[in-house]
Amino acid sequence: MGSQIRFDLRHLRAFIAVAESLHFKKASEALFITQPALSRLIKSLEDEVGAELFSRTTRQVTLSEAGRLFLAECQQAFTHIQRGVQLAQRAARGDIGRISIAYNDFSINSALPHLLEVFKEQQPAVTIDLTYMPSHVQVEALRNGEIDVGFLFGPLHEDGIDTLSLSTERTVVLLPKKHKLAHRRSIRMEDLRDEKFIIGSESGWKSFRSFVFDLCLKSGYIPQVVQEATSSTGILSLVAANMGISLYSESVRNFIRKDIAIVPVDSTHAAIETVAAWSAAYQSPSLRLFQHTMAQELARLRLAPQGAEPAA
Structure with missing residues (x-):
């Protein structure tokens, strides 16, 4: 058991203010306290921590290595405290009647629309806030309590986040109609070794980019990326313009384009999973209702006769 902590939030706020501005006068003004009072707080904190957090000269203040680690x-800690306050406030008011949902490109063209339709029929009084958000951004938003549930690229294994697998789709190759591979029944990843790839940008497609690169590396090559796009529409347009080929989930068949060929990838590794994810720390009443709808629909689809229409 470590020694008892004898500093409080005042000390930490003072430390963060100085660490971010690296200027005692500016930090004291931001905190509305005198500079000597701020210096006393920092000295007291350093004594309790047992390390110098700043390197000071008459002209400059810098973080020491101990200070840099302590700042992070x-x-x-303040992020968790703020999130704790938000969750406590939401729990106190019941937080029923509204649910915030984030989605990525694949889920909005696959499982999510059907689930939203069913949920609205069952719970017409619950307001749904929908936000587009890349998969890797959703994870942080879930941790910070900014969204109730995310629909994102799976699988996802993160401490403090629970998931439910919603759908698994084949990966397909998008090709210009006149491409030499466009009439194949399936395409091996090895067949794409010399192709020019169009891929989503790092900012919006980070998770799927890793998946694509992994598929290519398993086939012995690094994809030659010649164009990047920020949206599904951009990817489709670049393929149609004969700028290259791309990979996507089979949900792309919901886009009707006569100038693009869609051919399944022949690979045991080429499955695209969509999961629903939420924080394990707190589920609002509205989220629990939505979770029930998801479980209900998944059970219904499992019991549906083979060949029945899947969730849209």
Whole structure:
């Protein structure tokens, strides 16, 4: 058991203010306290921590290595405290009647629309806030309590986040109609070794980019990326313009384009999973209702006769 902590939030706020501005006068003004009072707080904190957090000269203030490490943990602690306040406030008011949902490109063209339709029929009084958000951004938003549930690229294994697998789709190759591979029944990843790839940008498609690169690396090559796009529409347009080929989930068949060929990838590794994810720390009443709808629909689809129409 470590020694008892004898500093409080006042000390941490003072430390963060100085660490971010690296200027005692500016930090004291931002905190509305005198500079000597701020110096006393920092000295008291350093005594309790047992390390110098700043290197001071008459002209400059810099973070020591101990201070740099301490700052990262303090910032994370304040994030958790703020999130705890938000969750407590939501729990106190019941938080029923509204649910915030984030989605990525694949889910909005696959499982999510059907689930939203069923949920609205069952719970017409619950307001749904929908936000487009890349998969990797959703994870942080779930941790910070900014969204109730995310629909994102799976599988996802993150501490503090629970998931439910919603759908698994084949990966397909998008090709210009006149491409030499466009009339194949399936395409091996090895067949794409010399192709020019169009891929989603790092900012919006980070998770799927990793998946695509992994598929190519398993086939012995690094994809030659010649164009990047920020949206599904951009990817489709670049393929149609004969700028290259791309990979996508089979949900792309919901886009009707006569100038693009869609051919399944022949690979045991080429399955695209969509999962629903939420924080394990707190589920609002509205989220629990939505979870029930998801479980109900998944059970119905499993019991549906083979060949029955899947969730849209």
